[in-house]
Amino acid sequence: MNDGSETRMTDADVVALVERYLDGDLTAEQQSTLFDRLRLDERARTLFVHTITRAAYLSELLAQQRSANVEPVSRSDSPRSGETRGCPVVDLSSPNPVDLPAPDSPSGTSFGWVEMRGWLTGWGGLVLIVVAVTAACGLFWMGRDRGAELANRPAPSGAAPNASSRGAIQEVFDPRSIYLAAGSVRLTLPKVGYMLVDGPADVDLVTPLRARLNRGRIRVRVTEKSGRGFVVETPDGEIVDLSTEFGIDVKEGKNSGIVVFDGAVDLHLGKSAANEMGRIERLIGGEGVTFDKAGKVDRVVSIVTGNVATYLPDDEATPRPRDTVITKVTDNLRNEDTKKFYEIVPGGLGEDVLAYADRPMHEWNGLTRDGIPKFLIGADYVKTFSDDDLRSDVTINVWLSRPAKLYVFFDKNLKPPQWLESGFRMTDQVMGIDLGPWPEIGRTVRRGVGPGECIDHSFRIWERVVKEPGIVTLGGNGTYNAVRRCPERSPYMYGIAAVPLYLEKTRSKTTRKEKTLLKEQPITSY
Secondary structure, X not given: XXXXXXXXXXXXXXXXHHHXXXXXXXXXXXXXXXXXXXXXXXXXXXXXXXXXXXXXXXXXXXXXXXXXXXXXXXXXXXXXXXXXXXXXXXXXXXXXXXXXXXXXXXXXXXXXXXXXXXXXXXXXXXXXXXXXXHHHHHHHOOOOOOOOOOXXXXXOOOOOOEHHHOOEOOOOOXXXXXXXXXXXXXXXXXXXXXXXXXXXXXXXXXXXXXXXXXXXXXXXXXXXXXXXXXXXXXXXXXXXXOOOEEEEEEOOOOOEEEEEEEOEEXXXXXXXXXXXXXXXXXXXXXXXXEEOOOOOEEEOOEEEOOOOOOOEEXXXXXXXXXXXXXXXXXXXXXXXXXXXXXXXXXXXXXXXXXXXOOEEEEEEEOOOOOOOOHHHOOXXXXXXXXXXXXXXXXXXXXXXXXXXXXXXXXXXXXXXXXXXXXXXXXXXEEEEEEOOOEHHHOEOEOOXXXXXXXXXXXXXXXXXXXXXXXXXXXXXXXXXXXXXXOHHHOOOOOEEEEEEOOOHHHHOOOHHHHHHHHHHOOOEOO
16 A cells, blocks of 8 residues: 555656646557556546646636636635634745645545536546547647647657656657647646647747747746746747746737736847847736837737637627627827736626736725625626826726626725716725735735635725717726825725626617627717
């Protein structure tokens, strides 16, 4: 019988084999070893189920976004931290941990599949999953060096497992090209992190720290220190990671695009008439630009995320699914003013979702344990800019694809501006925000989980009924005197959300009219 350390090593080996299986990297010998283990060991089958379900539907991306298909968190799921709702201190020097179960936790409950475990860990469920994953690999993975089949290809030199280490896998980089006609796929980048790819796409993995995106969209998350400096080449320039998460869009015959979700990157632009040496543009979280071979840079104003693996530029985000309400956001800011983008998340509003595009730690939550008002759960919402809290001159244009109720979450400590009082109705509902850790000001508390936990600030909810598709213009946060000494007393930028005004049956009769009105409706200011 194995001891505890041996069991943990075996679990790690199984997970590593399954991940390589999903990536199409198993040799015939490794595949045989994996399937023999699955046939004989129920624990291995549980690990197998957990690993592929994490990869399925790109759950790691959704966990990072915390904004797509969000369900309200029940009270029983929320940690109770006492009457003062104080939050535990977190070590800011450590990277954010990935929420993985302990390898030696009880197999019946370790992965949260209590109801499904009976059939998923059975042999019939295993066969079904193996068939599904094999089919997916056959569709998405197409060979080494542009066309060679990945299945059962010989292992690279030195890649065979070391028998003395009980099957531990030696990581050897394998250059390859990936063609994806449609759909999405997740690529593990050893000692770097992972890459999400939306088809149609053409990606070359050139070296362990370099990839080339010839066409399509990707989203890269660097999770390892050894992955810092990861480079993505595009036809229009190179992106160098500085420990971050970013998305890239390359279209044939058009400019390339880069958006930074967290951290920072350096964009290396090519030579131009004004600069024979080329130049480097640094972009930080919440910023995005398009760029071309001549070094011309333009701001990306808004993107759409949520139910897509990477992101969509707003000009490609036609209303889908059917009830998408907010399709685009614009403002009056110039390239010289900012490079920040608004992030639209269709159907994404819920507990613990990120509030701002430029603050990857502040989260919307219900002010009490009753949670976010029910009419807002699943609403489209916009991540605005936290740094706009001190601007009074900004105007934000919200593009609505259909009749809707438009909501603004406005700081309770601020005097409502004229545009808000004249165009909206203040409800009796409120929203809370959990600021979480804030390294820039030395705030070292952990984010709460669920409604009413670690709430630092409150917002009043304002409502406007918009009876026709079109564009509604919002103003600035107001003018005031504020000193940023305490996060709980600082002013905060408002949030935006919208829900359809009519039922689906009613809306389906006016789709063509709505599309026409969206193009023709003039901007109305308040």
